[in-house]
Amino acid sequence: MTGANNNPQDRTSYDVIVIGGGAGGLNAALVLARARRTVAVVDAGEPRNAPSAHMHSFLSRDGVSPLTVLETGRAEIARYGAVLLQGRVDQVDAAEAGGYVVRLAGGATLGARHVVLATGLRDRLPEIPGVRALWGEDVHFCPYCHGYEVRDQPIVVLGVHPASPGQALLLRQWSSDVRYVAHDRPLTAEERERMDARGVEVFDGPVATLLSKEGRLRAVELADGRTLECSSVFLFPTMTPNDSAFEGLGCARDEQGWLLTDRAGRTSRPGLWAVGNVVDPRAQAVTAAGMGAAAAFALNHDLVDEEIERDLAAHRSA
Numbered sequence: 001m002t003g004a005n006n007n008p009q010d011r012t013s014y015d016v017i018v019i020g021g022g023a024g025g026l027n028a029a030l031v032l033a034r035a036r037r038t039v040a041v042v043d044a045g046e047p048r049n050a051p052s053a054h055m056h057s058f059l060s061r062d063g064v065s066p067l068t069v070l071e072t073g074r075a076e077i078a079r080y081g082a083v084l085l086q087g088r089v090d091q092v093d094a095a096e097a098g099g100y101v102v103r104l105a106g107g108a109t110l111g112a113r114h115v116v117l118a119t120g121l122r123d124r125l126p127e128i129p130g131v132r133a134l135w136g137e138d139v140h141f142c143p144y145c146h147g148y149e150v151r152d153q154p155i156v157v158l159g160v161h162p163a164s165p166g167q168a169l170l171l172r173q174w175s176s177d178v179r180y181v182a183h184d185r186p187l188t189a190e191e192r193e194r195m196d197a198r199g200v201e202v203f204d205g206p207v208a209t210l211l212s213k214e215g216r217l218r219a220v221e222l223a224d225g226r227t228l229e230c231s232s233v234f235l236f237p238t239m240t241p242n243d244s245a246f247e248g249l250g251c252a253r254d255e256q257g258w259l260l261t262d263r264a265g266r267t268s269r270p271g272l273w274a275v276g277n278v279v280d281p282r283a284q285a286v287t288a289a290g291m292g293a294a295a296a297f298a299l300n301h302d303l304v305d306e307e308i309e310r311d312l313a314a315h316r317s318a
């Protein structure tokens with residue numbers, strides 16, 4: 001083990017710094033701290049699912065508040081000596097002596113042998129009145145997270161993204177009453193045929209506003225005055241990874257600009273890892289947690305390998 005310290009809060013250098021304290025980052029920190037690594041999690045405190053009161057599809061945590069789950073996770077990592085620092089990381093740079101310098105907003109810097117990026121993504125919502133206020137409550141994007149709760153109820157899908165038609169067709173699995181509003185992108189003939197075949201009624205947009213009563217969605221109002229009563233709206237946001245801290249480090253990215261990793265979360269640059277929604281927009285909370293755990297396993301093995309090489313060199317020269 002390296003870097004043992006009785007006052008983990010006082011350290012400025014860690015075996016591993018995890019950037020982001022959502023499900024992915026906390027699970028990575030939990031496994032690493034239990035592997036007796038010195039670990040700090042720097043977290044800006046804005047997990048993606050915070051607008052939702054209940055988190056689903058996470059075995060043993062189904063229906064629990066997402067904030068309660070994270071609170072529990074924070075207590076669990078603290079039990080093993082991992083440090084949680086509230087703050088935002090602006091940039092990670094390579095350190096001259098090896099490892100990385102993690103620069104926090106406000107000027108503080110921390111050193112780390114390896115860095116795990118677990119910063120999630122940003123959902124850009126369409127500028128439709130009412131959407132933001134109801135996001136996570138009656139406006140959703142993920143049927144696997146919130147479809148069951150609105151099963152058999154009237155659902156309206158807003159066509160605001162190339163993935164929206166597929167989202168509407170998928171939602172038919174949860175309700176036979178799915179309507180689709182082509183808000184700002186008309187359907188192709190093929191898409192329309194598929195909607196017809198699956199019994200999804202299509203309306204030409206645009207949408208004017210979402211109507212609510214006492215904080216709950218009531219209907220979608222179209223610009224031509226028609227209203228579609230419904231109990232939930234689904235839409236596909238535009239997702240952007242929060243990966244600017246790794247900019248300038250030369251990590252390989254795909255054509256869309258998302259960081260590329262191997263199955264364990266290694267980026268193309270040794271010592272830099274990325275897990276959860278920052279690399280996989282499809283990852284649910286349990287998937288992000290699993291990615292964090294898998295990265296922590298592999299990362300600890302890499303550190304052990306580095307230490308064996310170091311000790312072997314010292315042993316041979318002695």
Ligand SMILES: Cc1cc2nc3c(=O)[nH]c(=O)nc-3n(C[C@H](O)[C@H](O)[C@H](O)COP(=O)(O)OP(=O)(O)OC[C@H]3O[C@@H](n4cnc5c(N)ncnc54)[C@H](O)[C@@H]3O)c2cc1C
Binds near residue numbers: 044050052088118135
């Ligand atoms: C409305 C909504 C409801 C959802 N419901 C469910 C559900 O029911 N079940 C489910 O499985 N999934 C659900 N999801 C998906 C779920 O939110 C993600 O799967 C999960 O949050 C991914 O975890 P993560 O650790 O990758 O990122 P996050 O949970 O988003 O955590 C990232 C953390 O990093 C921090 N951060 C970002 N940038 C920085 C920086 N530069 N420095 C320091 N910290 C930073 C953020 O503030 C945040 O705390 C939902 C998503 C939304 C939008």
